[in-house]
Amino acid sequence: EAGVTQFPSHSVIEKGQTVTLRCDPISGHDNLYWYRRVMGKEIKFLLHFVKESKQDESGMPNNRFLAERTGGTYSTLKVQPAELEDSGVYFCASSQDLRQGIQETQYFGPGTRLLVL
């Protein structure tokens, strides 16, 4: 079974440009999460989709970040315009259905390393 995939693996852009990251979850996983690790800090939650709906976007840093999951399959995370502090590693994770009282394992993709110059 294929794991979570992310594209691109690396991106170097200039401040003010736009970048779009893509995540393909494990087939059949309804839950898709975006996380980010900036240098020297812990991995932090950005948002959570259940199928095509945003369940929790409390971690999104500001309105320069836009996440979509049309059709409930792959997801995109767009940063527009990018700022220097957006540099970091962006991870996507997916899990199966959430069941009452059970925390399903989240499987992470390899991440996209974003550098904003």
Next chain:
Amino acid sequence: RKEVEQDPGPFNVPEGATVAFNCTYSNSASQSFFWYRQDCRKEPKLLMSVYSSGNEDGRFTAQLNRASQYISLLIRDSKLSDSATYLCVVTGTLYNQGGKLIFGQGTELSVKP
């Protein structure tokens, strides 16, 4: 105060050593607890879940103390391949919070020959 705090690293140990990692969390209502492992420039991978009764998987033993809001991971007979960053992770407090993971900063382990 950070939601999840871990021992600062790095831990440098010889092969065969026993090493213990500690972690505390701030939200007493947290429901689920994990240790993840992250190799250099790779994604985090689940190492093991942590239960109040304690659980063991080969050389790895995890413990949870809810009263103290404390989580531990013990690695016995450490191998070179255990070198990685170990991440203490907790989840949200309610089912309908969607299971987002809250990470500690991680503790780096380096096992030397």
